[in-house]
Amino acid sequence: xxxxxxxxxxxxxxxxxxxxxxxxxxxxxxxxxxxxxxxxxxxxxxxxxxxxxxxxxxxxxxxxxxxxxxxxxxxxxxxxxxxxxxxxxxxxxxxxxxxxxxxxxxxxxxxxx
Amino acid sequence: xxxxxxxxxxxxxxxxxxxxxxxxxxxxxxxxxxxxxxxxxxxxxxxxxxxxxxxxxxxxxxxxxxxxxxxxxxxxxxxxxxxxxxxxxxxxxxxxxxxxxxxxxxxxxxxxxxxx
Numbered sequence: 001x002x003x004x005x006x007x008x009x010x011x012x013x014x015x016x017x018x019x020x021x022x023x024x025x026x027x028x029x030x031x032x033x034x035x036x037x038x039x040x041x042x043x044x045x046x047x048x049x050x051x052x053x054x055x056x057x058x059x060x061x062x063x064x065x066x067x068x069x070x071x072x073x074x075x076x077x078x079x080x081x082x083x084x085x086x087x088x089x090x091x092x093x094x095x096x097x098x099x100x101x102x103x104x105x106x107x108x109x110x111x112x113x
Numbered sequence: 114x115x116x117x118x119x120x121x122x123x124x125x126x127x128x129x130x131x132x133x134x135x136x137x138x139x140x141x142x143x144x145x146x147x148x149x150x151x152x153x154x155x156x157x158x159x160x161x162x163x164x165x166x167x168x169x170x171x172x173x174x175x176x177x178x179x180x181x182x183x184x185x186x187x188x189x190x191x192x193x194x195x196x197x198x199x200x201x202x203x204x205x206x207x208x209x210x211x212x213x214x215x216x217x218x219x220x221x222x223x224x225x226x227x228x229x
Contacts, residue, residue: 004156035219040122042203042219043157058216090156098207098217099145099164104156 001026004105006091012111013081021076021108023091029103031094032074033058034066036087037107043090049074050097081112115140117206119220126194126227134189134223136204146187147205147217148178157203163187174198194227201225 007022025032033048035058045058049068063085065077074093078085088109092102116139126132138144145164149157161172168180178189187204204220 040221042117042221044219045216048216092157098215101147101159101162102149102157102217104149104158106156107154 003027004091004093004103006089006105006108008108009106010109012113013078014113015081015083017081019078019081021078021089021091021110023074023076023105024072025074025091025093025103026072027093027095027103028071029093029095030071031097031100032068033092033094033102034064034074034076035090035092036060037090038087046076046089078110081110083112086110086112115206115208115216115218117204117218117220119202119204119223121223122221123224123226126225128196128227128229129193132191132194132198132225132227134202134204134225136187136189136220138185138187138204138206140206140208142208144187145207146178146180147207148172148176148187148189149203149205149219150174151201151203151222153200160189160202194225196227196229199225199227 004025034046035043044060047066049055090107091105094100094102118137147162148160151157163170163180171177201222203222207217
């Protein structure tokens, strides 16, 4: 199994540009989540999904959209990038929810200039 | 509201010595508690978790953690540190019975530096 994969690994955007961060898992997990990691702040939940067609907001959802059309894929869209969105983004999946072990992807380092 | 605190930004220990990385938490009700490790330029990896039962939980790579309900703590320990244990460690908490609204809350992380 490849586990959780994320693309791209690195991205530089200009303010106002949009882009999609890709995330896929091959473990047939129900739950998928997006986190951002900023120095001294740990990981903060952006959006999550409890299954195909169902998404919900996390702690810091503003400026981001998600959709879940298949069990495997959970893309994160930045609508109009801002410097405050400079961060490392991690996708995670788990078997049944937040009470279970989370499997993390390798991350995407995003810089917005 | 749930919260997690890791009071030390960095812990330094000599190889072969015991290590402790501290974590305290606040939840309504009983907690699920987790430790994750992040090596440089990698995603987080699960180390261990506490749900119920024995207060001493054993996990991967020789790590263990002790749940202390009265002190609301879940400190990570290892009897003998290795240089390869040097990494960023995260504690996380979730409340029992919180359904879909009970998210996983992460601490800010503690950098462990093990010197030869």
